[in-house]
Amino acid sequence: MAAEPEKLKETIKREARKAIENDRAEVIVLGCTIESGFMKELIESLKVPVIDAVVVSWKYAEMMADLYRKTGLTHSKLFGYEAPPEKDGFLKTLE
Numbered sequence: 001m002a003a004e005p006e007k008l009k010e011t012i013k014r015e016a017r018k019a020i021e022n023d024r025a026e027v028i029v030l031g032c033t034i035e036s037g038f039m040k041e042l043i044e045s046l047k048v049p050v051i052d053a054v055v056v057s058w059k060y061a062e063m064m065a066d067l068y069r070k071t072g073l074t075h076s077k078l079f080g081y082e083a084p085p086e087k088d089g090f091l092k093t094l095e
Contacts, residue, residue: 002034009038016046027051 012035019025028042029051039052067073 008035009041012038013042013045016042016048016050020046020048029053 012030016025016028019028025048027049028046030036030039030053032053036052036054039050039055042050064074
């Protein structure tokens with residue numbers, strides 16, 4: 001896939017068009033990071049939203065860091081989502 005990015009892009013377009021036409025897909029989710037970088041071009045070509053997992057994950061992380069800095073909002077600290085110990089310095093990097 002990495003060796004032939006144009007072939008990859010055309011394959012994604014072809015399969016996405018099938019999903020839109022045959023299955024009435026209203027959004028396309030790119031499921032592999034190697035597919036990253038085609039989002040804008042695919043949106044223009046397919047006329048539906050295209051979710052690039054790399055872009056969305058990065059923007060979500062930015063948003064959560066910004067919310068923490070500005071409001072203190074963060075994920076739950078109960079049960080399985082406990083923050084790393086303060087000694088690791090993780091929370092200090094966000095301040």
